[in-house]
Amino acid sequence: MNRRDFFTCHVADKSRPAASLGPGYYSNGVFRTHENKPVRFYDDLIKGKISIINFMYASCDKYCPRSIACLTKLQDLLGDHLGRDMFMYSFTLKPDEDTPAKLAAYAKGNGARPGWLFLTGSEYDLTSIRFKLFRLDDPLLDFSVDIHASMLRIINDNNSRWTSWVLPDPPRLIREAVSWVEPTKPFAVRVRENAELQAAIDKESVISAPKRAEFKRAHGWPEITAKYENPDGMKKLQTLFHAGA
Amino acid sequence: MSKIKQENRKSARPQDGSGWSRRTMLKASAAAGVVTMLTSRKTLAQSLPPIPTQPPDCAAPAPTNSPATTPFVQALPIPPVAIPTILNPFPTLAADTANGEAARANHQDWFQFFPLLQYNVSVQPTMHQFHPQIPPTYCWGYNGIYPGPTFLNIYGVPVVVRFHNNLPVDNIGFGDNNHTTHLHNGHTASESDGFAGDYWSPGLFKDHHYPNVYAGFNEFPPLGDQLEAQHTYWYHDHRHSFTATNNYRGINGMYLIYDDIDTGFEFPGQGPQALRLPGPYGIYDIPLNFTDKLFCANGEMFATAPDAVPGGTDKFCVNGAIQPYFNVQTRKYRFRFLNSGPARIWTFNLSDNNGNPVPMTVVTTDGNLLPSPVEVISTSSVPTLTGLTVYVSQRYDVIIDFTNATPGTSWYLTNVAAQFVGNAPEPEPAPGVNIGNVVMAFNITGPPPSPDQSQVPEVLTTLPNISKPMANLFGTRVWNFNDDVVGAEGDPANPTGKVFNVNGLTFDPNRADATVQQGSSETWLIRNRFPGTGWTHPVHIHLEEGRVLDRRNITVNPTTGVITINSQGVPPLEQGRRDVYPILPNDEVLIFLQFRDWFGKYMIHCHNLGHEDGLMLVRWDVTTGPSSTVTSPVYSDGTPNTGNGQVNSGAQPNITPALTALAPTFNLNPPGTSKLNRPGLKGSKKGVKA
Numbered sequence: 001m002n003r004r005d006f007f008t009c010h011v012a013d014k015s016r017p018a019a020s021l022g023p024g025y026y027s028n029g030v031f032r033t034h035e036n037k038p039v040r041f042y043d044d045l046i047k048g049k050i051s052i053i054n055f056m057y058a059s060c061d062k063y064c065p066r067s068i069a070c071l072t073k074l075q076d077l078l079g080d081h082l083g084r085d086m087f088m089y090s091f092t093l094k095p096d097e098d099t100p101a102k103l104a105a106y107a108k109g110n111g112a113r114p115g116w117l118f119l120t121g122s123e124y125d126l127t128s129i130r131f132k133l134f135r136l137d138d139p140l141l142d143f144s145v146d147i148h149a150s151m152l153r154i155i156n157d158n159n160s161r162w163t164s165w166v167l168p169d170p171p172r173l174i175r176e177a178v179s180w181v182e183p184t185k186p187f188a189v190r191v192r193e194n195a196e197l198q199a200a201i202d203k204e205s206v207i208s209a210p211k212r213a214e215f216k217r218a219h220g221w222p223e224i225t226a227k228y229e230n231p232d233g234m235k236k237l238q239t240l241f242h243a244g245a
Numbered sequence: 246m247s248k249i250k251q252e253n254r255k256s257a258r259p260q261d262g263s264g265w266s267r268r269t270m271l272k273a274s275a276a277a278g279v280v281t282m283l284t285s286r287k288t289l290a291q292s293l294p295p296i297p298t299q300p301p302d303c304a305a306p307a308p309t310n311s312p313a314t315t316p317f318v319q320a321l322p323i324p325p326v327a328i329p330t331i332l333n334p335f336p337t338l339a340a341d342t343a344n345g346e347a348a349r350a351n352h353q354d355w356f357q358f359f360p361l362l363q364y365n366v367s368v369q370p371t372m373h374q375f376h377p378q379i380p381p382t383y384c385w386g387y388n389g390i391y392p393g394p395t396f397l398n399i400y401g402v403p404v405v406v407r408f409h410n411n412l413p414v415d416n417i418g419f420g421d422n423n424h425t426t427h428l429h430n431g432h433t434a435s436e437s438d439g440f441a442g443d444y445w446s447p448g449l450f451k452d453h454h455y456p457n458v459y460a461g462f463n464e465f466p467p468l469g470d471q472l473e474a475q476h477t478y479w480y481h482d483h484r485h486s487f488t489a490t491n492n493y494r495g496i497n498g499m500y501l502i503y504d505d506i507d508t509g510f511e512f513p514g515q516g517p518q519a520l521r522l523p524g525p526y527g528i529y530d531i532p533l534n535f536t537d538k539l540f541c542a543n544g545e546m547f548a549t550a551p552d553a554v555p556g557g558t559d560k561f562c563v564n565g566a567i568q569p570y571f572n573v574q575t576r577k578y579r580f581r582f583l584n585s586g587p588a589r590i591w592t593f594n595l596s597d598n599n600g601n602p603v604p605m606t607v608v609t610t611d612g613n614l615l616p617s618p619v620e621v622i623s624t625s626s627v628p629t630l631t632g633l634t635v636y637v638s639q640r641y642d643v644i645i646d647f648t649n650a651t652p653g654t655s656w657y658l659t660n661v662a663a664q665f666v667g668n669a670p671e672p673e674p675a676p677g678v679n680i681g682n683v684v685m686a687f688n689i690t691g692p693p694p695s696p697d698q699s700q701v702p703e704v705l706t707t708l709p710n711i712s713k714p715m716a717n718l719f720g721t722r723v724w725n726f727n728d729d730v731v732g733a734e735g736d737p738a739n740p741t742g743k744v745f746n747v748n749g750l751t752f753d754p755n756r757a758d759a760t761v762q763q764g765s766s767e768t769w770l771i772r773n774r775f776p777g778t779g780w781t782h783p784v785h786i787h788l789e790e791g792r793v794l795d796r797r798n799i800t801v802n803p804t805t806g807v808i809t810i811n812s813q814g815v816p817p818l819e820q821g822r823r824d825v826y827p828i829l830p831n832d833e834v835l836i837f838l839q840f841r842d843w844f845g846k847y848m849i850h851c852h853n854l855g856h857e858d859g860l861m862l863v864r865w866d867v868t869t870g871p872s873s874t875v876t877s878p879v880y881s882d883g884t885p886n887t888g889n890g891q892v893n894s895g896a897q898p899n900i901t902p903a904l905t906a907l908a909p910t911f912n913l914n915p916p917g918t919s920k921l922n923r924p925g926l927k928g929s930k931k932g933v934k935a
Contacts, residue, residue: 019299019417021551133550141744150743155551159417162551163486166743166751166860173753177486184414184422190446191345198340198348205350208869212844215869219764221463230401234361240397240509241326243525 017048017158027132029125031091034103034118041129045117050086050156050181052174053133054167055148056118057094058106063149067167068110070174075113077175083115086178091129092120093145156181293372293381299417300383303541307549311540311560314376316568317655317686323527324498324534324564327394329362329404336363336405336452346452347445353434353843357467358403358456364396368424368482368496369411375560376567380544384495385412385420391565392534392585393480393498397526400504401468403456410447419548420494421487422447428480428500429638430611430790430824432460432473435845438787441485441862442754457502460789461841463764469842472709475790475822476507477581477612477640479534485752485862486552489587489854493546493554495565497585499532506706507614511699522608523579523644523699531571532581535635535684536562537589553855554587561660561684570655570686576697577646579608584635587854590781592632592662593684594623595645598654605633606701609642613790613822614706618644621818623661629816632661636783636827638852641818644701650689658684708821711766711792711837721768721835722759724748726782726828726851726861745859747849752862759863761840762870768794769849771826772833782856783827787847788867790822791836799831825852840867 016022023042030038031045039045054071056064071088078086092098098106103118112118120126131142133153141147152165154177161181165174185193216223338355340346371389372381387393398404412422423446427439436443437453445451459469481497482488503509505516509524523529539547539558549555560567584591595603602623608615625631633641650656660682727746743751750758761767769791771784796813810833826834850862 136744147744159415160551161417162553164552164859166746169751170753180421180423180486184416184446187414187448190448191342194348194445194449195342198342201348201350208844211869215763216463219463222466230361230399233399233401236503236508237362237397237399237402240399240503240525241328243510243528 015047019160020047020157021160025132027125027128029121029128031119031121031125032100034100034107034112036100036104039117039119041125045087045089046155046157048157050081050154050158050178052086052088052178053153053155054090054151055093055130055134056090057092057145058098058102059094060149063167067149070168070171071116072110072112073171074174075111075116077171078115078178082113086115088112088116090116090118091126092118093126093130093148095120095123095126154178154181159183293374296370296372297383298413299415301543301545303543303545303547308539308541308547311538311547311558312379312542314378314560314567316680316683317570317688319377319566319569321531321533321569321571321685322564322566324390324392324395324532326526327364327366327388327396330365332363332365332405332407332452336360336407340451345449347443347449349436349443349451350845352436352452352454353845354456355454358454358458360403360405360454362398362402362404364404364406365409366393366406367409367411368426369409370413371495373495373565374544375538375540375562375565379540379567382540382544382546384546385491386495387480387498391495392532393496395498395526395532396480396500397509398455398457398500398502400457400459400471400474400502403454403458406453406455407450408453409450410445412447414447419490419551419554421484421491423484423487424482424491424496425451425484426453426480426496427483427787428453428455428478430475430785430787431455431478431500432458432469432475432789432842434843435847435867438845438847439483440754440846440864441483441488441752441848441850442864444484460839463842470709471504471506472707473790473822474502474504474506474614474706475612475824476502476504476609476614477583477642478502479583479585479638479640481585485754486858486860489554489858490548490552492585492854493536493538493548493587497534499534499581499583501526501532501581511697513698520614520702520705521698521700522642523577523697529577529699530579530581532564532583533685534564534583534585535591536585536587538562552858558589559681561681563685568683568685570688572690573647573650573687574690574693575647575650575652576693577644577648577699577701579699580643580645582633582635582641582643584637584639586637586852588637590634590636590662591660591684592634594632594659594661595656596623596659597656598651603645603656606644606646607633607641607818608644608701608705609640610818610821611640611790611824612642615818615821616708617703617705618701619817619820627817629818634662636781636825636852637854638783638785639825639827645687647687647689648697652689652691654689656687656689658687660684706821708792711839721770723770723772724784724849724863725772726784743860745851745856745861747861747863750863751860752850752864754864757846757864757866757873759865760868760870760873761865762872763844763867764841765870765872766837766839767872768835768837770833770835771828771849773828773830779830780856781827781829781853782851782861783825783853784849785825785852786838786849788843789839789841790824791826791838792822793819793826793834793836795835797833797835799833843867844869 026042026046028040028042030040032038045051075082098120103120107118134148134151135142150167152167154163163177163180165177334341334344339351340349342348366387368387369389371384371386373384373391374381384391408426410424416422423444425439425444433455459471460473462469478500479497480500482491484491506518506520508515508519509526511521511524537558538560539555540560541547563569595605597603604620604622607619607621621630621633623632635641725748773782793815798811798813800809826836828834844867846864846866848862848864850857
């Protein structure tokens with residue numbers, strides 16, 4: 001962190017969300033995008049946005065291709081949120097290799113839409129944010145390069161909510177994880193979604209319930225019609241309550 | 246004594262239905278009246294500040310230490326007992342979504358075990374003071390208290406608990422306002438099991454049906470096989486990806502079930518089958534919920550990130566109090582040890598006022614009675630009995646006998662496990678113990694007002710005969726708990742690169758990675774991937790308790806590279822039934838499980854809450870059959886599972902041929918112990934249609 005960063009980190013900034021952890025937490029180092037634009041980590045990438053962050057490198061041929069392919073599909077699920085209030089950032093693990101030009105080609109090759117940035121920067125800044133976002137307190141993990149291709153961090157700066165997911169995985173699961181850092185939906189919407197979920201469960205039960213009933217009959221499970229009343233147990237419970245409470 | 250008792254129990258149980266007379270009950274009530282506790286809590290609550298709408302900021306910079314606190318200045322809080330109520334709207338078989346109930350499948354066997362009692366529980370924010378020297382802390386808790394109220398129940402009294410989610414709608418910082426509750430490890434139907442993907446949002450509620458029956462109630466109607474009794478449970482938040490933060494916020498509590506063997510009372514005349522362990526609850530039967538936290542100067546709990554909690558911290562809390570004291574009389578007590586996480590592994594030692602080790606007598610493991618009590622002490626020649634090591638979510642009921650203690654002195658419970666987050670506990674190198682490692686003090690006050698009538702019988706229970714169902718075995722299912730990083734660089738056997746996974750898979754709430762046929766039994770091999778990172782995984786399996794058949798350690802010869810699997814047998818504290826199976830690095834454990842009574846989705850997962858949130862969690866289903874033999878089916882939306890662990894499990898086929906012959910050393914049924922009278926309670930088939 002240079003001297004300017006030191007000051008900007010600790011100066012109150014009215015444009016920043018009240019709940020934000022701020023640049024003092026996230027750091028504010030300068031990175032360069034695949035469009036060769038300089039950006040500050042907190043001010044330009046995190047502040048007031050939902051950020052979906054992973055690490056990769058262009059020459060990675062083992063884990064990254066599947067992880068990046070998964071993110072390519074995620075773009076479509078984010079719809080017009082991408083580039084508006086949601087942004088995807090893929091930071092390089094090998095800044096020596098990955099120049100902005102190389103990352104631009106990589107972005108194009110993977111069909112990255114506006115709002116998905118590939119970033120490089122100084123080794124120090126990259127490692128700082130990698131440790132800030134993905135640290136597992138295990139040297140084997142924290143210093144392994146490849147393991148980071150499987151980790152995805154999701155941050156909403158507006159309410160300081162974080163979550164994470166793994167790559168590659170079905171994009172619908174990642175989209176759902178992104179929704180957990182979004183503000184809670186209005187109650188009416190959640191009630192409607194709950195009713196939809198219930199309808200799906202009921203539809204499934206129509207298939208499974210007869211199978212279960214058939215299984216019980218076939219295996220001679222006792223068919224119990226009367227409920228099991230246990231006045232004696234109730235009495236004992238009463239005693240326990242008297243004793244304990 | 247024990248022989249006689251055993252005989253008595255066999256002969257007397259059928260005649261002695263309840264074992265409870267009016268006289269004994271009156272006695273119990275009188276004894277209870279002597280001690281009025283749980284009232285101090287109310288006065289404390291009154292002095293607490295109002296609950297803020299959002300947690301206060303932890304002042305920067307991040308603390309490395311909590312504020313200093315003086316140990317043993319506050320009394321051990323005893324969680325109050327949950328009180329039944331009448332629910333409005335009345336609980337229903339199908340989810341009452343019109344009135345705000347969260348979506349769920351219909352309750353299974355709802356009318357058969359129609360709830361005789363109803364409870365109303367609200368999950369809500371609260372202020373809780375962990376220590377007089379630390380300002381009150383913003384917490385979440387059941388009914389607004391931490392730890393949550395203790396449920397006291399009796400086998401055969403089905404209940405329904407309504408969990409209202411009253412967490413803040415726009416929550417800031419760590420913890421998630423979606424909630425689901427798991428009763429660990431209740432024999433409950435899937436829709437009441439608190440499946441990690443079935444969380445509900447603020448403003449909704451969900452009814453959980455806890456029938457309080459023994460496993461196997463279709464085979465042994467009406468209440469199941471009493472040998473499957475489990476007595477110490479805990480209930481906690483299980484919302485996936487946020488279990489660690491939500492539990493750190495305080496969403497957990499205890500749930501105890503008694504029956505006519507473990508009655509909760511110690512007085513004689515309850516029938517010869519009664520064990521008469523120290524009791525009752527809150528007086529001589531004391532829950533100890535251990536957790537550790539890091540506090541900021543303003544009292545706010547510190548989280549390392551908005552979705553992560555510190556793995557090893559500096560303040561040891563018991564029932565929500567930092568380093569409390571507990572006044573004891575010179576007699577026996579039953580303590581219910583619970584490690585509620587998030588990650589710490591505790592090794593407890595008990596020492597008297599002179600620093601001499603004192604034995605602790607373990608009577609239950611994960612709430613299941615041991616065949617006979619096992620003594621642990623800090624200086625034992627048997628390594629597994631040196632100190633009491635409690636992994637996350639494990640429970641031990643421990644009898645501590647203060648009879649010969651000197652009034653006016655104190656005994657100390659100490660944690661001697663050096664903490665490397667999530668790793669195997671390591672013994673403290675130096676013999677001296679730091680005061681910070683003393684978890685709590687027992688202040689010996691004097692003789693009890695009435696003589697100690699409790700006892701610790703030499704025979705506590707017999708174990709269910711599992712040699713017979715062995716014929717049903719479909720085979721051995723292998724669960725590799727991997728942390729795939731060591732071999733990451735160019736390891737062809739490691740295709741996913743996912744940090745936490747089981748058989749190469751991570752959690753998808755819509756995909757079952759194994760299906761098990763209802764009414765079957767299997768052996769499961771749970772393995773910490775070799776070579777691993779050095780993390781320990783306390784593995785938990787929902788639905789039924791298992792029996793450890795063998796523990797094995799895997800070693801590799803450094804020169805030849807030959808891998809050897811060394812059988813280590815079953816350690817004394819795993820001779821009984823368990824529901825959490827810790828696997829240390831390079832360990833594997835072979836267990837026996839049955840899948841009875843309920844259908845639906847359940848889980849196997851690492852109970853280190855951080856690992857669990859890292860998706861080291863697998864859904865498996867109990868179905869009408871047949872059992873699956875592979876781990877990697879397609880997703881529920883029909884797409885093939887590409888990020889799979891096929892290479893991993895290819896080397897270790899997920900299902901192996903049935904273990905038809907086990908070595909006699911597995912000791913499935915210890916000779917010389919007879920079974921309890923099977924039909925169990927009342928021996929009737931009341932309610933059963935012929």
